[in-house]
Amino acid sequence: MGKIHKKQISFELIKAQRALQSYEGTSQGRSLLILVSGVAFSEKVTAVKQLRTLLDPHGLSIVANQVKHLNADVPFWQQYVEKIPQEGEIVVLLGHWYDQLLASSVHDQMKPSEFQQALQHMLDFETYLKNQRVDVMHFWFDVSWSQLKKRSLAIDPLALEIQQHYGVDWLSKKQYQKAQQLRQLFTQNWIHVTADDPAPALSFAQHILYTCQHSGLPQHHTSHFESVAVSPRLNVTQQAPLDREQYEQTRLKLTEQFSTLLKQQQRRVVLVFEGMDAAGKGGAIERVIEGLDPLEYGIHSVAAPKKHELQRPYLWRFWRNLNQKKLTIFDRSWYGRVLVERVEQITPVALWQKGYEEINQFEQDLVQHNTLVVKFWLAIDIKEQGKRFKSRASTPSKQFKITAEDWRNREKWTDYLQAASDMLAYTDHTHAPWYVIATNDKRRARLEVLRALIEQMTTTAEEL
Amino acid sequence: MGKIHKKQISFELIKAQRALQSYEGTSQGRSLLILVSGVAFSEKVTAVKQLRTLLDPHGLSIVANQVKHLNADVPFWQQYVEKIPQEGEIVVLLGHWYDQLLASSVHDQMKPSEFQQALQHMLDFETYLKNQRVDVMHFWFDVSWSQLKKRSLAIDPLALEIQQHYGVDWLSKKQYQKAQQLRQLFTQNWIHVTADDPAPALSFAQHILYTCQHSGLPQHHTSHFESVAVSPRLNVTQQAPLDREQYEQTRLKLTEQFSTLLKQQQRRVVLVFEGMDAAGKGGAIERVIEGLDPLEYGIHSVAAPKKHELQRPYLWRFWRNLNQKKLTIFDRSWYGRVLVERVEQITPVALWQKGYEEINQFEQDLVQHNTLVVKFWLAIDIKEQGKRFKSRASTPSKQFKITAEDWRNREKWTDYLQAASDMLAYTDHTHAPWYVIATNDKRRARLEVLRALIEQMTTTAEEL
Structure with missing residues (x-):
C-alpha cells in the first residue's frame, strides 16, 4: 500500500x-x-x-x-x-x-x-x-x-x-x-x-x-495611482560654464575629501545614477572614483536584463552586485522599473506601480544594514541633449554612445519627465535621498555630485 | 595631439x-x-x-x-x-x-x-x-x-x-x-x-x-588519437540477485562506515557517476548519502549546458559547484565531453580529443588540493537495459525517466561502449581511479560502490 x-x-x-x-x-x-x-x-x-x-x-x-x-x-x-x-x-x-x-x-x-x-x-x-x-x-x-x-x-x-x-x-x-x-x-x-x-x-x-x-499566480491590480505634476526641479536652464582652473582645483579638493570620508567610515555607500541619455552619468561617476583605489569600489553599468536574469525576481540582478565593496555605483539601476519599463510599456502597469513600494523597502533594507544610499538624477534640457547627441554622432569614438533608440527615447521626453517626477515624488526619502543635479554645464554638475555626496556622508550618522 | x-x-x-x-x-x-x-x-x-x-x-x-x-x-x-x-x-x-x-x-x-x-x-x-x-x-x-x-x-x-x-x-x-x-x-x-x-x-x-x-582563435588539430579495444570490464553478465536481508544489513554497515570516515577525515571527496541510461546512478547515489546530513554533501545532476554556460570554458559550470561541501557528487559530469559530446558529434573531434588531457589536469588539480576523486562507471548489459526501459515506460512515476532520446542512445550502444573504453584507458589514474561496477543486480552494485569508496578512503593517504 x-x-x-x-x-x-x-x-x-x-x-x-x-x-x-x-x-x-x-x-x-x-x-x-x-x-x-x-x-x-x-x-x-x-x-x-x-x-x-x-x-x-x-x-x-x-x-x-x-x-x-x-x-x-x-x-x-x-x-x-x-x-x-x-x-x-x-x-x-x-x-x-x-x-x-x-x-x-x-x-x-x-x-x-x-x-x-x-x-x-x-x-x-x-x-x-x-x-x-x-x-x-x-x-x-x-x-x-x-x-x-x-x-x-x-x-x-x-x-x-x-x-x-x-x-x-x-x-x-x-x-x-x-x-x-x-x-x-x-x-x-x-x-x-x-x-x-x-x-x-x-x-x-x-x-x-x-x-x-x-497555488495560482500572484494577482496584481492597478491601484489608485496618482501621477504628480512634473517636478519643477527637472526643468533646468542654461548655466554659465565654470572656468576650468577653478573646476580642477575644487574637484581635486572634493575627491580627496570624499576619499578620506569613505576610508574613515565603516559603512558602505550605494550610489544610483539616473538621467536622460547624454546627461553625463559616466563623466560624473569617473570623478566620484577619481581618488579611490579599485579595491574600494565597484561600478555596474546596467543594461536590459539577460534572459536568465528575467527568470528571477526583478531585483535579483542588483542583489548580486551589492555588499562586495565599500562603494557600489550603479550607472542606471533598479529605477529602470519605473522609468524605461513604464514608458516603453515593457512591464504591466500594476507591476511598475508596485515598484515604488518594492524599491523603497529594498533601499530601506540597505540603509538599516549600515549602508548609505544616495541617488542622483542628472537633469539636462532637451536642447542641450540635442547638441550632445549631434556632437556624439559626429565624433567617431563616441558614436557607439548614440543609437536610433536614443533618438526614439528623445521623442518620449515628456513621458520620461513624467516618470522621473513620479519617481522623485514616491521614492525620495531622508534615509535614501534623490539629488537632482542640473548638468547643462558638466563641470558644475560633477562638483555638485561630489558636494552632495560629502554632505550626505558628513550630515547623516553612521549606525554602528 | x-x-x-x-x-x-x-x-x-x-x-x-x-x-x-x-x-x-x-x-x-x-x-x-x-x-x-x-x-x-x-x-x-x-x-x-x-x-x-x-x-x-x-x-x-x-x-x-x-x-x-x-x-x-x-x-x-x-x-x-x-x-x-x-x-x-x-x-x-x-x-x-x-x-x-x-x-x-x-x-x-x-x-x-x-x-x-x-x-x-x-x-x-x-x-x-x-x-x-x-x-x-x-x-x-x-x-x-x-x-x-x-x-x-x-x-x-x-x-x-x-x-x-x-x-x-x-x-x-x-x-x-x-x-x-x-x-x-x-x-x-x-x-x-x-x-x-x-x-x-x-x-x-x-x-x-x-x-x-x-589575436586569432586557438587552433585545435586532431591528434594521432588511438581508440583502444572495447574494455572487457564493460561486458557484464547477469548476476545472481542478492538476498534483501543480507543486502540491507551490509548496506547499513557500509553507509555507517563511510559516514564516519568522511567526518573523521579533513579532505573533501568528489564522486563522479557515469554509465548507460538506466544503469542505476540515482539509486547508487541515494545509498552513498544515506548516512549523511545534507550539510555534508551536494549532488549535482548534470544536464545539457544552458546557453550562458556554453559561453564559458567547458569546465566552468563544474568549477562553480566544487569545494562547497565535504562531499560533492556529480550525477553525470565533465566526462560528457568524451562521451555524449563525442558520440553525438556535438563537439569537434579535435576538442573532445583534447578533453582527456584537460580532464586529467583538472582532476589532478583537485587531488593536489586535499581532495579525493573517485569515479564510477555503472555497467549494465544491453538486455538488462531493455528490460529496465520497458519497466520504466510502464510505470507512470518513472515514465519521465525514459524518453525517445534514451531509445536513440540505445541504438548507439557500441559507440558509447567505445567512448567509455577510451575514457577508461585515458583517464584512469591511481590518484583519480575509475571503478567499473556491474549493475545488472542493483543491490550488489550499490554495495560495490560503497566498498570501493571505503577502500579509497582507507587506502589512500590524506595530504595535509
Whole structure:
C-alpha cells in the first residue's frame, strides 16, 4: 500500500514539476522555494532525501547551509541570493533565515523589538518573492523532548556534532525549551510535521504536491495611482560654464575629501545614477572614483536584463552586485522599473506601480544594514541633449554612445519627465535621498555630485 | 595631439569590442581576460580607470580583489570562477593569482619547488582558458625604488594602507627587492609598462587594442588519437540477485562506515557517476548519502549546458559547484565531453580529443588540493537495459525517466561502449581511479560502490 501510494505521489509530483518547467521564460513562469526547519533528529532530513527520489532531480536543488547568527551589517537575504530559484526550479533550503533568527535569539538575547523587526524583514522579503512568482512554503518538523532524548541515544557522536551547525543545540533542555517557545512566534502558519505522523516524509511530499497543484499566480491590480505634476526641479536652464582652473582645483579638493570620508567610515555607500541619455552619468561617476583605489569600489553599468536574469525576481540582478565593496555605483539601476519599463510599456502597469513600494523597502533594507544610499538624477534640457547627441554622432569614438533608440527615447521626453517626477515624488526619502543635479554645464554638475555626496556622508550618522 | 590620439584609440577599441560581442554565442565566440600587476603607486590604477572611459562600459568588468596567500587546500582558480569572462566580455583583474603567488613567496618562504609547482598550475590553467577561447593578457607596471619613495611622499596614509591589500608592502625595501626578484620568474613574457613611459595609460590601452585586433582563435588539430579495444570490464553478465536481508544489513554497515570516515577525515571527496541510461546512478547515489546530513554533501545532476554556460570554458559550470561541501557528487559530469559530446558529434573531434588531457589536469588539480576523486562507471548489459526501459515506460512515476532520446542512445550502444573504453584507458589514474561496477543486480552494485569508496578512503593517504 505504502509503495503504491508513494509511486502515485511521485507521478503527480513529476507532472507538476513538468508543468512548472513548461512555463519557464513566459509571463506564467514561476518557481518554488521550500524552507525546512525543525528540531534535530526529526524526520526533516529523511523527508528531504526522499523528495529527491520522488521528483526529477534535474531542476531540483537541495541546499543545506550552516546557520550563522544574523549580522546587523548585511541584509539577511544577501547570502541566499544565488539560491533563490530560477523559473521552473524547485529549491529546498535546510538552514535558512528563520534558523538564523532562531539561533540568534536563542543565543543572543535579542530584544523582542529586534526580533520583531528581523522577522518583519523576512516576511517582507518573502512577500516580494511571492509577488515575483517565487512561491514560498514553510515546514516545521517537530519532536517532543522525550522523543528527542530517546532518538539521540542511537546517534553517533560525530553526527550529533553536525546538528550543531543548524544553530541550536536541541539536546540542551534549556535551548530546546527556549527555541520551541521562540519559534511559536513565526511558525503558526507553517506546515507542521510531527513525530506522530505515520509517514512524515510522504506528508511532506504531499503538501508540496498540493501547493504545486493549487497555488495560482500572484494577482496584481492597478491601484489608485496618482501621477504628480512634473517636478519643477527637472526643468533646468542654461548655466554659465565654470572656468576650468577653478573646476580642477575644487574637484581635486572634493575627491580627496570624499576619499578620506569613505576610508574613515565603516559603512558602505550605494550610489544610483539616473538621467536622460547624454546627461553625463559616466563623466560624473569617473570623478566620484577619481581618488579611490579599485579595491574600494565597484561600478555596474546596467543594461536590459539577460534572459536568465528575467527568470528571477526583478531585483535579483542588483542583489548580486551589492555588499562586495565599500562603494557600489550603479550607472542606471533598479529605477529602470519605473522609468524605461513604464514608458516603453515593457512591464504591466500594476507591476511598475508596485515598484515604488518594492524599491523603497529594498533601499530601506540597505540603509538599516549600515549602508548609505544616495541617488542622483542628472537633469539636462532637451536642447542641450540635442547638441550632445549631434556632437556624439559626429565624433567617431563616441558614436557607439548614440543609437536610433536614443533618438526614439528623445521623442518620449515628456513621458520620461513624467516618470522621473513620479519617481522623485514616491521614492525620495531622508534615509535614501534623490539629488537632482542640473548638468547643462558638466563641470558644475560633477562638483555638485561630489558636494552632495560629502554632505550626505558628513550630515547623516553612521549606525554602528 | 594627445587628445586626438586618445580618441582614435577609443574609436578602434570600441570597434574591436563590438566585434568581440558580435561573435557571442557562435563558434567564434571569445572573451578577453586582462591581468594587471605591478609595484604600488605605478600607473596601473590610472591605466585601468582610463580604459573604462575608452571602452563601452557595458561588457567591461574591472574587478579588484584583496590578495590572500595561496591556500594549499583549494585550487587557486576557485575564487576567480565567477570572474572568468563570458563570451563577448572583457574582464580586468587587479589582484589575481600572480599577486597571490608573489605575496605567498615574499612572506612565506616558499621552497623553489613549491613556487615552480604553483606557477605551473597557473600556466596550465591559462593554457586551458586560451584553448577555450578566453584570451589572457598580462601587464607588469614597474616603478624603480627611488621613484617609488618619491611618489609615496605625496600619498595620504589611508591610501597607503589600501595598497597593502594587494599583498606586498612595496615601501619596505626588503619586500620591494624580494618581490622584484621573484616576479622576474614569471613576468618575462608580460607586457611591461614603466614609469618612463610618457603615457602609460595609453600604452596599456594600445596593447589591449593590438591584442583585440591581432589575436586569432586557438587552433585545435586532431591528434594521432588511438581508440583502444572495447574494455572487457564493460561486458557484464547477469548476476545472481542478492538476498534483501543480507543486502540491507551490509548496506547499513557500509553507509555507517563511510559516514564516519568522511567526518573523521579533513579532505573533501568528489564522486563522479557515469554509465548507460538506466544503469542505476540515482539509486547508487541515494545509498552513498544515506548516512549523511545534507550539510555534508551536494549532488549535482548534470544536464545539457544552458546557453550562458556554453559561453564559458567547458569546465566552468563544474568549477562553480566544487569545494562547497565535504562531499560533492556529480550525477553525470565533465566526462560528457568524451562521451555524449563525442558520440553525438556535438563537439569537434579535435576538442573532445583534447578533453582527456584537460580532464586529467583538472582532476589532478583537485587531488593536489586535499581532495579525493573517485569515479564510477555503472555497467549494465544491453538486455538488462531493455528490460529496465520497458519497466520504466510502464510505470507512470518513472515514465519521465525514459524518453525517445534514451531509445536513440540505445541504438548507439557500441559507440558509447567505445567512448567509455577510451575514457577508461585515458583517464584512469591511481590518484583519480575509475571503478567499473556491474549493475545488472542493483543491490550488489550499490554495495560495490560503497566498498570501493571505503577502500579509497582507507587506502589512500590524506595530504595535509
